[in-house]
Amino acid sequence: MSLLKVEHLSKSFKGLQVLRDVSLEVREGERHVIIGPNGAGKTTLFNCMTGTLPINEGKVVVNGQQISGLPAYTAVRMGMSRTFQKNNLFGELSVEENIHLAVTACKPYRFHFLKPASKYAEMLAETQELLAQWGLWERRSRIVSELSYGEQRLLEVILALASKPNILLLDEPTSGMSPAETVQTTMLIQSMPRSITLLVIEHDMEVVFSIADRITVLHHGEVFLSGSPDEISGDARVKEIYFGGGTLKHA
Amino acid sequence: MRANIWRTPTLFIAILLLLPLILTNYGVKLTSEVLIMAIFVMSLGLIIGFAGLVSLGHAAFFGLGAYVVALLGTHLDNTYVLIIAAAVISGIVAFVSGLLFIRSSGAYFLMITLAFGQMLFAIFYKMESVTGGADGMAVSASLNLGFGAIESRVGFYYLVTIAFLVSYYLLRVFISSPLGKGVRGIKENESRMTALGYNIRHYKLIVYSLSGMLAGFAGALYAYFNQYVSPDLLHWMFSGQALIMVIVGGVGTLVGPAIGAGFFVILQSYISSYTDRWPMIMGVIFVAIVLYGRGGILQIAMLLWNKLRPKRHKEEETPILPKEGNGFESVKG
Ligand SMILES: Nc1ncnc2c1ncn2[C@@H]1O[C@H](COP(=O)(O)OP(=O)(O)O)[C@@H](O)[C@H]1O
Numbered sequence: 001m002s003l004l005k006v007e008h009l010s011k012s013f014k015g016l017q018v019l020r021d022v023s024l025e026v027r028e029g030e031r032h033v034i035i036g037p038n039g040a041g042k043t044t045l046f047n048c049m050t051g052t053l054p055i056n057e058g059k060v061v062v063n064g065q066q067i068s069g070l071p072a073y074t075a076v077r078m079g080m081s082r083t084f085q086k087n088n089l090f091g092e093l094s095v096e097e098n099i100h101l102a103v104t105a106c107k108p109y110r111f112h113f114l115k116p117a118s119k120y121a122e123m124l125a126e127t128q129e130l131l132a133q134w135g136l137w138e139r140r141s142r143i144v145s146e147l148s149y150g151e152q153r154l155l156e157v158i159l160a161l162a163s164k165p166n167i168l169l170l171d172e173p174t175s176g177m178s179p180a181e182t183v184q185t186t187m188l189i190q191s192m193p194r195s196i197t198l199l200v201i202e203h204d205m206e207v208v209f210s211i212a213d214r215i216t217v218l219h220h221g222e223v224f225l226s227g228s229p230d231e232i233s234g235d236a237r238v239k240e241i242y243f244g245g246g247t248l249k250h251a
Numbered sequence: 252m253r254a255n256i257w258r259t260p261t262l263f264i265a266i267l268l269l270l271p272l273i274l275t276n277y278g279v280k281l282t283s284e285v286l287i288m289a290i291f292v293m294s295l296g297l298i299i300g301f302a303g304l305v306s307l308g309h310a311a312f313f314g315l316g317a318y319v320v321a322l323l324g325t326h327l328d329n330t331y332v333l334i335i336a337a338a339v340i341s342g343i344v345a346f347v348s349g350l351l352f353i354r355s356s357g358a359y360f361l362m363i364t365l366a367f368g369q370m371l372f373a374i375f376y377k378m379e380s381v382t383g384g385a386d387g388m389a390v391s392a393s394l395n396l397g398f399g400a401i402e403s404r405v406g407f408y409y410l411v412t413i414a415f416l417v418s419y420y421l422l423r424v425f426i427s428s429p430l431g432k433g434v435r436g437i438k439e440n441e442s443r444m445t446a447l448g449y450n451i452r453h454y455k456l457i458v459y460s461l462s463g464m465l466a467g468f469a470g471a472l473y474a475y476f477n478q479y480v481s482p483d484l485l486h487w488m489f490s491g492q493a494l495i496m497v498i499v500g501g502v503g504t505l506v507g508p509a510i511g512a513g514f515f516v517i518l519q520s521y522i523s524s525y526t527d528r529w530p531m532i533m534g535v536i537f538v539a540i541v542l543y544g545r546g547g548i549l550q551i552a553m554l555l556w557n558k559l560r561p562k563r564h565k566e567e568e569t570p571i572l573p574k575e576g577n578g579f580e581s582v583k584g
């Protein structure tokens with residue numbers, strides 16, 4: 001059964017239609033990748049799904065519950081969290097403080113104000129675990145704006161994971177990374193447990209084909225094609241619109 | 252490094268407690284006023300420096316608290332009830348008004364708080380039969396915490412010292428608490444906080460209400476201190492002065508606003524005995540500090556302290572950051 005459903009979603013900005021009748025289904029445990037040329041509307045689709053932007057038509061259903069129309073902060077409560085294409089972090093705070101905020105977001109003690117946050121053992125433990133697991137333990141007290149771009153990109157993902165989501169939306173997780181960092185990040189994504197359903201926007205075809213169970217091609221705001229990696233890589237029209245005739249595997 | 256001066260709060264507390272022994276009667280009175288203003292300016296510093304909400308109407312809550320003591324004080328005399336009523340009513344007014352305009356931010360928030368403050372000012376100014384209008388009214392309630400009336404300047408000084416220390420301590424706990432950290436996160440990056448699952452409006456509303464409450468508490472103390480209240484206490488000019496004290500003292504800290512309050516109250520009391528161009532002088536100091544000392548007096552004091560303090564402490568100064576040669580350092584912007 002589908003864990004995440006987008007039904008007939010349309011979105012326009014002041015007359016400019018960016019998404020047109022987009023429907024999408026993601027099964028539980030699936031790793032679904034969205035590809036499409038720049039400006040196809042991929043990021044806008046994420047923004048509409050998470051409530052960051054209001055949608056004009058259609059609906060988004062997570063785990064049987066309609067989420068569209070609800071405020072953006074409820075997405076995480078329903079188990080869906082996201083990363084941003086452009087790093088969107090707390091640049092003036094340390095790595096650790098960034099993760100503290102992410103871990104605390106849905107905890108019952110998030111409104112407590114009579115005890116220092118540093119006294120909450122559970123929060124500290126979860127932070128420590130994330131830092132260790134993602135190799136940022138050594139850099140935990142660094143101010144985020146001092147991290148390398150690749151490390152900041154990684155922190156994007158860690159912040160989204162901190163709420164222990166069922167559904168994780170990654171918007172171009174490897175964009176701007178060095179080839180080595182890209183390989184590392186791909187491996188980290190692959191190593192995520194299947195209990196996390198992934199919907200990933202990705203440009204790098206090596207990455208796409210090494211993580212995807214299913215691929216959806218978005219073109220001019222419409223779903224052009226949705227299918228298995230083999231179906232997509234074998235489709236001549238996809239090659240035509242997206243890769244300008246180049247080969248899929250080595251785009 | 253920054254914490255060095257303040258790492259010894261006992262020293263500071265001891266100074267505060269011993270001060271009346273060396274100060275003149277006037278000095279004690281002035282220091283009491285400084286401490287009351289410091290509570291008020293810290294309450295403003297909380298929303299500006301930690302939540303990014305720059306208000307130009309915060310005096311409304313201070314004045315409201317003062318008027319609660321003056322007005323209710325004509326009917327009842329219990330100091331606890333009056334002070335708590337002042338804080339709670341100010342907090343409720345902050346909450347209700349916050350419900351309406353916490354959505355706006357930046358210049359809009361500044362304008363709307365300004366308008367709201369002026370509206371409250373107009374109410375107290377116009378309701379002459381109740382408030383005495385522009386003439387203000389005397390505070391008739393006596394200060395009594397249950398151990399007899401506090402009538403001496405020194406007795407009052409100790410009361411506000413305790414009020415200041417407790418306010419400061421509670422604010423310290425607040426900013427380090429999960430809620431306080433969330434507020435700080437919102438100032439840093441609203442869209443990320445939302446994406447993490449924070450309802451940022453709740454946070455802003457809570458911190459705004461707490462801040463209004465603390466301002467009302469300071470106002471209540473001021474009513475006892477001055478034994479007279481007037482609509483000027485709610486006027487935007489007073490809000491503006493408090494805003495300048497926050498900025499001059501140092502935005503983003505608690506100590507900064509307290510220092511800013513002390514600096515201006517003391518300076519004003521001296522300068523205004525020579526000239527009545529006080530607002531202009533305050534403006535010039537403000538511009539100078541904004542232009543040349545971005546972190547305010549607090550930062551300037553830290554720089555001087557680091558330059559002037561005895562050499563034997565030199566070793567502590569070297570940053571404790573580990574030297575790591577992994578090539579990441581060169582990347583930083
Ligand atoms: N907030 C916005 N206001 C107006 N137009 C926007 C906005 N966000 C995106 N767009 C437009 O929508 C189109 C799709 O953008 P986007 O979703 O970022 O594409 P992609 O992520 O696929 O590269 C682009 O033409 C872009 O200019």
Ligand SMILES: [Mg+2]
Binds near residue numbers: 044085
């Ligand atoms: Mg995009």
